[in-house]
Amino acid sequence: MTDEFNWKKFQFITEVQTALINNAINLSLESSAKERRHIFSATGTLINMDDAFYAAERIPHNMTAHEAASEFVGFVCENLREQGDTLPSWFARD
Numbered sequence: 001m002t003d004e005f006n007w008k009k010f011q012f013i014t015e016v017q018t019a020l021i022n023n024a025i026n027l028s029l030e031s032s033a034k035e036r037r038h039i040f041s042a043t044g045t046l047i048n049m050d051d052a053f054y055a056a057e058r059i060p061h062n063m064t065a066h067e068a069a070s071e072f073v074g075f076v077c078e079n080l081r082e083q084g085d086t087l088p089s090w091f092a093r094d
Contacts, residue, residue: 007065008059008064008065009056009057009059009065010065011065011066011069012052012055012056012059012065012068012069012072013052013053013056015065015066015069015070016048016049016052016069016072016073017049017052019069019073019077020040020045020048020049020073020077023039023040023073023077023079023080024039024040024045027039027040027079028040036079039077039078039079048076048077051072051076051091051093052072052076054091054093055068055072055091058090058091059090060090063090068090071088072088072091075087075088
């Protein structure tokens, strides 16, 4: 990892963090919030952010930060994940 500032990574992390916060707020207002709180718990959010920092280092060159953030959030937030979706290979851990 270099110490050089990278706007693409910054935009990705900012979008992911903002989306996770907004998703948590929306889920907390639903009647099923108690049963689904594992999606937006502090621990779950920390895990998602750890994955986001990992993913930020691996965004494909042909993908914008916004596209990467949308794909990332759409998968890691189980309430947003489509049936049958598979983990995008670009941010899969070895």
